[in-house]
């Protein structure tokens with residue numbers, strides 16, 4: 001089998017293999033990596049997924065990309081370690097389901113990508129015999145998903161900077177109770193101050209002997225695992241190549257990009273329903289072919305979707321033959337008619353998001369949180385407005401217990417707290433504290449990671 005190479009959407013950087021794409025993250029020309037050939041699963045291979053566990057499905061799908069870099073046994077072992085939690089597919093009505101991607105350790109779908117990426121990094125590093133330091137700043141969710149995913153992975157150290165005054169108790173505890181290879185640093189400032197310290201470290205030549213990377217959301221290692229749950233849902237619900245529709249609450253468009261790849265890999269996805277909150281730059285683009293970033297992004301209750309310029313949209317444009325650069329400028333228009341056939345887009349505001357949480361509970365006893373509620377609302381619009389029926393799966397991206405105030409106010413009930421969150425309450429916290437002082441941060445990095 002042929003090795004899959006990755007090119008940059010800006011086309012000014014050399015093609016690289018999977019391992020290089022993982023460790024560089026963004027291409028040197030500031031483009032995003034894309035697979036040059038998209039591997040396919042045959043109809044028989046897809047049918048054969050029917051009796052498999054999530055980890056087994058992941059090993060088959062990801063195996064198409066790791067042929068030359070990992071043995072099938074190693075890959076399966078990594079998948080079994082990463083996916084040791086359930087992926088419920090809740091039947092709601094007729095042929096409509098809700099896929100809950102909220103059962104991982106930090107209760108959002110980001111666990112699926114972060115946990116696999118961490119294990120791929122760890123495995124490829126064993127051969128490199130070098131220590132990698134993941135350095136990241138967080139305002140809450142990303143830091144905890146990354147810290148949890150890379151916890152106890154050999155050859156990798158993690159440092160997360162966070163502003164103690166801006167994160168919730170639960171978010172802080174998801175990071176500060178880990179220990180081992182994870183160092184958490186509270187910065188006496190705002191998220192932007194944390195971000196500025198991290199950015200400065202990445203461009204600091206005096207830190208060259210430390211191998212730093214950010215493991216951010218555009219990394220191939222996060223995108224590929226996000227194709228898997230679409231195959232898994234189909235393996236549980238679909239048969240005989242029947243068409244399926246997925247509704248995806250979207251912010252940076254990584255999740256939906258995973259679905260588009262799954263479609264190109266042969267999954268019979270008839271159409272994707274792409275749902276944004278009030279940050280509607282992409283639905284507007286689909287209507288008008290004119291792309292305008294939203295700056296600053298609009299604040300909505302589905303806060304992980306408050307993105308005014310989704311970084312993965314350049315990949316979508318590329319997949320349909322266009323070119324968008326890293327600033328959001330479109331130099332070549334994609335085949336918009338083809339995009340419209342494959343995707344149906346809609347923006348859902350906070351008012352409708354709240355109404356949807358209430359009505360889904362009232363009608364079906366279906367508990368949604370703000371992100372998943374936008375997806376569910378978008379799906380109802382799609383069904384009504386296009387008079388489509390068939391196998392439909394709406395994606396729930398976070399656990400309702402992450403938004404207890406909103407849910408209590410709307411439904412007058414307290415969402416049940418998952419086990420991973422209950423355990424946090426009794427665990428011991430530890431983190432360092434620093435003022436906004438680059439010299440001291442620099443000193444800490446050298447002291448901890450210089451070898």
Ligand SMILES: *Cc1c(COP(=O)(O)O)cnc(C)c1O
Nearest residue numbers: 250251252253254255304397398
């Ligand atoms: C990150 C996130 C999203 C948005 O996903 P993208 O891949 O950025 O589109 C939606 N819901 C939740 C809960 C998230 O954490």
